[in-house]
Amino acid sequence: MQTPQPPHRRCSALLTDLYQLTMAYSYWKAGVQSKEAVFHLFFRTHPFKSGFSIACGLGDAIEYLRTLAFRDEELAYLGTLTGDDGKPLFEPAFLEYLRTMEWCCDVDGIPEGTVVFSHEPLLRIRGPLLQCQIVETALLNLLNFQTLIATKAARVCLAAQDDPVLEFGLRRAQGVDGALAASRAAYIGGCAATSNVEAGYLFGIPVRGTHAHSWVMSFDTEEEAFRAYAEAMPNNTIFLVDTYDTLTGVQRAIETGRWLRERGHELGGVRLDSGDLAWLSIETRRMLDEAGFPKAQIVASNDLDEQTISSLKQQGARISIWGVGTRLVTAYDQPALGGVYKLSAVRENGGPWRHKIKLSEQTAKISTPGLQQVRRFRANGFFLGDMIYDLDAPAETSRVIVDRVDLTRRKQIPENATAEDLLVPIFRRGRSVYEMPPITAIRDRAQAQLAGFHEGHKRFLNPHEYPVGLSPALHDLRTRLILAAREGRETGPRGETL
Numbered sequence: 001m002q003t004p005q006p007p008h009r010r011c012s013a014l015l016t017d018l019y020q021l022t023m024a025y026s027y028w029k030a031g032v033q034s035k036e037a038v039f040h041l042f043f044r045t046h047p048f049k050s051g052f053s054i055a056c057g058l059g060d061a062i063e064y065l066r067t068l069a070f071r072d073e074e075l076a077y078l079g080t081l082t083g084d085d086g087k088p089l090f091e092p093a094f095l096e097y098l099r100t101m102e103w104c105c106d107v108d109g110i111p112e113g114t115v116v117f118s119h120e121p122l123l124r125i126r127g128p129l130l131q132c133q134i135v136e137t138a139l140l141n142l143l144n145f146q147t148l149i150a151t152k153a154a155r156v157c158l159a160a161q162d163d164p165v166l167e168f169g170l171r172r173a174q175g176v177d178g179a180l181a182a183s184r185a186a187y188i189g190g191c192a193a194t195s196n197v198e199a200g201y202l203f204g205i206p207v208r209g210t211h212a213h214s215w216v217m218s219f220d221t222e223e224e225a226f227r228a229y230a231e232a233m234p235n236n237t238i239f240l241v242d243t244y245d246t247l248t249g250v251q252r253a254i255e256t257g258r259w260l261r262e263r264g265h266e267l268g269g270v271r272l273d274s275g276d277l278a279w280l281s282i283e284t285r286r287m288l289d290e291a292g293f294p295k296a297q298i299v300a301s302n303d304l305d306e307q308t309i310s311s312l313k314q315q316g317a318r319i320s321i322w323g324v325g326t327r328l329v330t331a332y333d334q335p336a337l338g339g340v341y342k343l344s345a346v347r348e349n350g351g352p353w354r355h356k357i358k359l360s361e362q363t364a365k366i367s368t369p370g371l372q373q374v375r376r377f378r379a380n381g382f383f384l385g386d387m388i389y390d391l392d393a394p395a396e397t398s399r400v401i402v403d404r405v406d407l408t409r410r411k412q413i414p415e416n417a418t419a420e421d422l423l424v425p426i427f428r429r430g431r432s433v434y435e436m437p438p439i440t441a442i443r444d445r446a447q448a449q450l451a452g453f454h455e456g457h458k459r460f461l462n463p464h465e466y467p468v469g470l471s472p473a474l475h476d477l478r479t480r481l482i483l484a485a486r487e488g489r490e491t492g493p494r495g496e497t498l
């Protein structure tokens with residue numbers, strides 16, 4: 001069966017904040033709708049105090065942009081919207097403009113599954129100002145959530161070391177759409193399978209599951225329940241053992257395992273879902289091994305996350321499969337990634353680019369100008385640092401990475417390092433030029449990328465900061481623009497004094 005690609009449903013052109021459309025209208029009224037613009041989508045801080053994030057959501061973003069069009073019913077609805085004076089917000093001629101508008105932007109993006117860092121553009125959109133503007137909200141929605149969940153999943157999987165992690169989140173996820181997107185992102189982040197059957201069907205993710213307490217409770221005894229399940233599904237026998245007393249449940253699972261073995265089947269294992277999971281798993285392992293079931297798996301679930309899993313590992317827990325739901329798919333400890341979408345250059349009629357910045361009281365929040373690309377350096381199997389540079393400058397050959405905020409912090413990249421530019425072409429003049437990899441390849445990419453970063457960047461407590469900065473030329477350009485903006489001075493296109 002061919003694996004369907006995201007999305008699971010059409011993302012409408014109306015899936016946006018009203019202000020994108022009021023700005024679009026005003027660009028059109030002012031006659032600047034076709035001015036060429038460049039925007040970048042990036043985040044400023046990693047979620048979960050993490051030292052890294054995993055890019056995710058590009059697949060849905062591509063489908064959204066590929067099918068972007070205002071339908072007649074949607075335009076009719078926009079025609080009913082009114083302003084403070086009760087008169088229509090949008091003129092019919094503008095709605096007609098939207099109806100015939102064809103997506104024609106250039107888009108470059110960092111492939112899903114890539115390890116990414118704060119201030120790095122995950123997407124660069126270049127094209128008519130109006131078109132770049134109206135896609136902001138949907139792109140942020142798609143990339144923010146999926147990057148958040150893929151990052152959480154990667155952390156949970158790092159904590160589980162080489163043990164499989166099953167994503168069990170559907171029942172607690174943020175709605176149907178959140179659940180599906182979370183299952184996909186969790187798989188990309190490293191989960192082995194999901195309990196969400198629709199995600200399995202739509203995205204080609206492996207599906208796994210055990211059984212619930214209700215199964216046990218619906219029989220008079222636990223023995224009967226396990227036996228009936230074993231008879232029905234001798235090839236899927238992980239028994240939930242904590243409905244009454246966990247270790248008694250393990251004993252009953254062992255008895256059912258003997259019964260299965262007499263019939264040529266093997267006991268899959270047990271699931272622990274309450275109590276002290278470290279102690280119970282150690283006792284359970286001992287019982288299973290002594291009874292001759294060394295291959296039976298011990299699955300654990302119950303409000304797990306990367307911190308609990310790390311702690312359980314430290315306590316010597318003998319858990320071999322981790323079922324993780326609520327805290328993974330809701331990104332419980334940080335429910336949103338603060339990705340933003342910022343204008344960084346404009347030009348008219350193919351003239352020189354005018355680089356733009358947004359000032360802020362907080363230096364870290366001052367935006368980066370230019371047409372940005374990210375160059376990642378690597379030597380001896382490890383990534384050394386990332387340099388954001390300006391494609392509008394002469395070809396970048398520098399191997400010095402300058403900290404965005406503190407220009408005295410610089411990293412010199414050695415000559416033997418190889419370099420890779422992370423943003424790849426996704427759309428050219430509105431046409432999709434990117435071949436979406438299968439989801440398994442995206443997941444493999446995340447694993448391969450993570451393996452290229454030193455452990456210090458991946459630890460949970462005070463991770464070591466991976467070097468990310470600007471090329472010296474882009475740093476100079478940004479500084480010139482900040483000074484000119486602060487002094488209220490006009491500058492040349494590249495921030496030069498006039």
Ligand SMILES: Nc1ncnc2c1ncn2[C@@H]1O[C@H](COP(=O)(O)OP(=O)(O)OP(=O)(O)O)[C@@H](O)[C@H]1O
Pocket residue numbers: 273274275276277278279301302303304308311312315
């Ligand atoms: N040894 C352990 N070390 C650290 N955390 C643990 C350990 N064992 C279990 N936990 C976690 O502690 C929490 C225990 O949950 P809680 O106090 O609600 O009790 P419970 O065992 O779930 O009881 P019940 O489900 O019957 O209400 C869960 O998040 C679980 O993952």
Ligand SMILES: O=P(O)(O)OC[C@H]1O[C@H](OP(=O)(O)OP(=O)(O)O)[C@H](O)[C@@H]1O
Pocket residue numbers: 168169171172273301302303304323324325326327
């Ligand atoms: O804890 P999570 O990480 O979300 O994993 C999924 C949970 O969902 C199921 O129980 P449910 O929460 O429905 O009921 P229970 O806690 O009363 O067993 C399962 O037994 C897990 O405990």
Ligand SMILES: O=C(O)c1cccnc1
Pocket residue numbers: 168169195208209210211271301323325
């Ligand atoms: O299959 C399971 O064990 C499962 C599925 C969803 C939620 N909790 C557990």
